[in-house]
Amino acid sequence: MMRLELAARPPFNFQATVRSHGWRRLAPFSWDEERLRRVERLSTGRVVKLAIGGSDELTGVIVAIRANEALTDGEVGEIEGKVRWMLGLEEELTDFYGLCEGEPALRHVVEEGKGHILRSPTVYEDVVKTICTTNCTWRQTEGMVGRLVERLGEPYPLEPLKAFPTPEAVAEAGENYLKQEVRMGYRASSIAQLSRQVASGDLDLEGLKHSSLGTAELYKWLKSIKGVGQYAAAHILSLLGRYDYLGIDTWARKLVSERFFDGAPVTDEEVQEVFAPWGKWRFLAYWFWDWVG
DNA sequence: TTCCAGGGGTAGA
């Protein structure tokens, strides 16, 4: 077992970051209220298991790595990069924190070091999972992603666990398999096409992490992906650290209706207007808004 | 049986 200490830009709260998103409950992630675990396939083909936890000594996280053989420096570096991306350890949110001071419903963000959103190591995984959240219940999303990982992911040699499947594996399985075995319904065709395009190199999703495109262009680009509409594109943007679009779903409509419109039905425009003053931070303002208080 | 879930694509206007 190997141990990696990774510092984060303060303020950073590991627990709050993991709890920020339902992603922690989608395979291959698992969460026991203390450590975030995940089997990960490295670019060398080696499959390792990560257990990420908070630390009292440093602002950041401690990563325990298990593998069947000693890892190379390159492999350890890859793991470090992936963990930093998943938890947004270097993300600069100072301006957002400044704005939160003036809003009672967001003061807890600064006080508790919130503001980071858990994401997957690859954009491909985040896009697949986002498509799997559309027009179905969360339980169905868990089922689809769970079966995808279980059936197509590469096995971890030391325990019966799998990594998130590569685009190549999903592309090779094909649309019918995704429909019949993974039970993705009509989403199967989108996921199959996406996986083929990523596997062939026609679609460079990972390049979006450091794209120089403006958010509006990125949004358009994402929407051109089959299966990615308004909601999904905005959600993916937020996982890329672009917070100036708000994805309106039934959940957002419900929250805004109850909190700002006394339970009356709201239009998407009304939801947008509520958060428009937050400008480039509007998604974070919505996401971390204290709806109960 | 019908409806709809943290929607999206398409045709037709």
Next chain:
DNA sequence: TCTACCCATGGA
């Protein structure tokens, strides 16, 4: 640009 309709799946 806007609307109506269809799209698998599974639970209420």
